């Protein structure tokens with residue numbers, strides 16, 4: 001219990017943390033973009049009446065939810081190039097891997113949001129003569145989006161945490177930079193503490209926001 | 222042309238999986254007629270109404286609206302095939318529907334709710350849609366609630382707004398599914414009044430209801446359903462005064478205590 005904390009050395013290496021955070025944010029952004037676009041498409045497909053759209057989306061979602069993301073990442077990094085001949089850099093691999101993974105969860109958020117809207121709403125829209133697309137766009141989605149926002153922000157926070165898995169592909173995100181640093185400084189305690197605090201600072205605002213929105217929309221009904 | 226029934230149903234069968242809910246119904250609704258449908262819970266009244274505008278698919282028989290087959294079309298060999306969404310939508314747009322739970326669009330104001338159909342489905346100008354909306358909301362007594370959201374209205378006001386929303390499409394017939402069943406007793410009257418004035422204007426109406434007073438006074442004919450069948454279809458005086466079927470008598474005894 002008489003550990004002597006040495007912060008000055010960590011301060012000297014502050015640039016390393018900044019660099020790591022930048023990569024973490026880049027990973028997060030790309031993964032989010034992929035996850036969002038693909039997730040929205042999958043979520044709509046999953047809610048479709050046509051099985052040709054619904055079933056493939058369901059299979060995709062189940063596969064990505066039933067396998068560990070670490071396995072998905074190494075598979076995309078090591079196995080995919082052999083099968084497809086497409087060699088991706090490690091940042092790209094990690095972004096794509098995390099994005100594909102997040103898409104499965106975002107799709108579920110999306111589907112659940114649509115499913116949560118009372119059937120009477122689409123009945124009313126249809127009885128006016130609206131088509132499926134019109135009812136979706138003008139009646140269902142505007143109501144569903146509200147309910148999707150809190151879980152969606154949560155998913156965003158999860159996604160940022162998942163970027164640390166990039167370290168297994170030697171992506172220089174925050175955690176990996178920290179591990180490299182420890183090899184030079186032999187100060188794991190201080191370094192990991194800083195990493196934890198930085199992640200907390202980056203992620204907590206979103207968790208807070210999500211809780212706030214959930215509260216507010218609950219009370220407004 | 223105007224002698225042909227606006228709605229005609231022949232041999233209509235509808236099942237949910239193994240559960241047969243409608244067992245071969247046939248009847249017609251004339252233009253300008255008010256048909257009240259009564260019957261015990263679970264007898265298939267809502268399902269029948271939802272088949273009329275094809276919110277539910279049916280498995281056998283025909284529903285015709287203004288002589289057009291609803292939801293299906295005949296293919297070359299005479300077999301029935303699902304009609305295109307566009308055709309079904311066109312027919313639906315000619316029938317207004319009012320639901321037990323109102324189903325107003327909660328993210329739109331009362332006026333926007335009423336304008337939605339004309340704007341999006343009939344593609345009339347914003348001016349025209351607003352004009353129609355204001356006229357109808359005036360008529361159902363909601364002109365001062367134009368900018369309110371549904372959650373800010375009482376049940377009776379919501380249902381009147383829902384009726385205005387359906388009327389904004391200038392439909393040829395109106396379908397009502399227990400429009401007053403979700404209302405507090407003191408709010409029932411204001412909705413029935415609107416419906417009564419519609420009937421007086423000659424609107425064709427099919428009304429599923431538990432309001433025996435309405436069925437007796439406003440309806441031209443009353444249909445009694447039980448277990449997916451029509452057990453009585455006659456003018457109210459006959460149904461209430463001298464029911465032919467013992468099941469009708471039994472049902473009326475229960476609801477009129």
Ligand SMILES: Nc1ncnc2c1ncn2[C@@H]1O[C@H](COP(=O)(O)OP(=O)(O)OP(=O)(O)O)[C@@H](O)[C@H]1O
Pocket residue numbers: 237240242260261262263264265266267268269
């Ligand atoms: N979407 C559905 N899926 C399966 N069964 C259904 C569905 N809708 C209705 N049913 C069943 O069909 C039967 C008739 O239901 P329906 O709602 O038409 O009765 P109803 O006469 O309108 O009754 P109520 O007076 O209670 O409204 C019931 O047994 C009901 O459980």
Ligand SMILES: [Mg+2]
Pocket residue numbers: 266267268398399
């Ligand atoms: Mg019903």
